[in-house]
Amino acid sequence: MQNWILHIDMDAFFASVEQLDNPELRGKPVAVGGTSDRSVVSAASYEVRAFGVYSAMSVVKARQLCPNIILVPGRMKRYKEISRQAMGVLREFSPTVEQASVDEAYLDGTGLERLFGPIEEVCRRIKARMVEVTGLTCSVGAAPVRFLAKIASDMDKPNGIYIIRHDEASAFLQTLPVKKIPGVGKKLVEILKRLGVRTCGDVLLKPRDFWEERLGKYGGALHDRARGIDPNPVMESSGAKSCSAENTFHEDTTDRKILRKWLLTQSERVGADLRRHEYKGRTVTLKIKYADFKQITRSKSLGGRTDETAVIFETVCELLEQLQLRRAVRLIGVGVSNFDSRTRQVTLFEESPHEAEATSELDKAVDEVRRKFGGKAVTRVELLGFRKKPAESDD
Template sequence: MQTWIMHIDMDAFFASVEILDNPELAGLPVAVGGQSDRGVVSAASYEIRKYGVRSAMSVVKARKLCPQAVFVRPRFRRYSEISRMVMNILGRFSPLVEQASIDEAYLDATGLEHLFGPAPGMARSIKEAVRAETGLTCSVGLAPVRFLAKIASDLDKPDGLSVIEPERVREFLRTLPVGKIPGVGGRTLDMLRGLGVREAGDMLRFGPEFWEARLGKWGPILWERAQGIDPRGVEPGGEAKSSGAENTFEEDTLDRDVLRRWLLIQSERVGADLRRMGVRARTVTVKIKYADFRQITRSRTLPSSTDQTLAIYRAARDILAGVDLPMRVRLIGVTASHFGDGPTQLSLLEPAPPRRQSALDRAVDQVREKFGRDAVRRGDVLEMEK
């Protein structure tokens, strides 16, 4: 039986939702987020991307690239609402759906031909159902393995459908720029180019031992990807067991002030997520990925469970303080796990009393929900940005 995996990617999701709800924005260069010069772009419409504006770009840079940009406040509750609609649609086609983020998912279409016909036709039916029920478009990639499905979904955006048939995999990879393989970042790409590796097929000039010596555990995996091998399937998600946030930097850094600033921003996101789910976490974990792609995680168990931003941040900050940085960092992240219903963490919340801190967190959540993430900023972040 032929294995088929789909990657469904909503097109410019946040911006498309804003245009859907306000048709007057159609055709304009729309950026979601960034209500102040200290903010960043959360999403960019295809019209504004023509000017070089991308998500995660600073507002200052975006305005320089596109002075006529239209900035709108993000409405995350609305995006979550439509995301749930999309996932419900996908669930009608396959019992194996894995939501990868708010605007993308993987779907296992293997063996469903008797219900929906050949896999490419099923993909078209999914696209039609998403458009009919949400008013939005999505791009779909269809391939025998997971990572190729993700690559395929990006080949014909927006509103595209790209199929990589099993018999085309070897030829497709032979000429695929190696940087298109998910996980190949800037430093790895520079190293590969230094070895004369520009297309995925070039990696096969060397064996897995060669790549492991240069890239660690990631080397043999990347070598397998270059052959179209990816054993990962689609893993449907159950009840959330953790909440995390992470960021990959445009430039690797050793600046601990920068790292602490990102830990605070991520802790805000994780804390808000816990409060939204109505859960508290007992364990805080910091993930660090170095410039050579080596990765470490360090965890701390709190005296009692918490959903408070500063408790999470201070635990993460203390973990970072105990970690050596032998080389520049390319990614840092925070995860809260081991959910429970115990009392709110007390010892890490000075100077604000615990009840006051909880009320403050929820007030910040409400303001940001209504006016956007940049409406309220913690003084620690603003100080670091000066």
């Protein structure tokens, strides 16, 4: 029995959801993102991609390329709803599904041929069921190993199927550009170019030791990928890995008072989200993007996991104070990660005093009031009079 790993990638997911929910947008150049000149495109339909518009492009540039572009605000709650439906479809075919992001997942397809026929038929059935349940198309790649499956799903987009068979993998890799390997970034591509390497076949002209000497552990991994080796299996998803909130401002600022107010509002949102899903995190992260678009992150690991707004806020403010802010800030964000569901936090070891603390009474009270009367029913005194005018919210 041959091993198969499938990678399923929803086609232009955010934009496709907008076109699904609003038939008037179908066949038109739609992009999801903010409408101000300081915003960026979060997702682009295939119709607008034909003009050269892509995600992460500034709205100003997108309008220059496509004057008729239709910009719609993002609806993450709706995208997550459709994403859950899509993952449900995949679990109808295999018990081992690893969600990689809101719009893509890996599936262990080993043995599915006994149930559904040849691997081509497995892929067709998944695609047909996806349309039936979600109303959206997806592209499916199948290969003997994980990284090749991801590459394959991008070979025939949108709405395509691409299969790299076991006896075809070596020939496929021989001419595959190294930049196509997941995890190989621009800096590594430039280093490899200087060494005369452009394809996986070029990598194999040198032994593994050569690459390990020059690139360390990355060199060994690169050589393995060029040979079609990937030991990483599909791991069943174990829930969320992080929770975050961020905002881009209408005007860049270095005013720490304003930045702290934003951090408080974001800490409230992150804390409430953690409590709603019954997660606690150990690592708090500050994200900053400067006016020149240079981005940095700073993180701190706590003594134990927390879901308390005050702890998140105090920690992220501590991280902010360590920065000199020589340039104006364009975007700021808060994230919490390294957590497990509370129901899974059963341990044979004694919890640290911090982790053993229950959710604060203040957080419980605020959550309850907001559930009953809406998000604006309670405002912290620190935020009274604070007018929140972000260019966009990227949560």
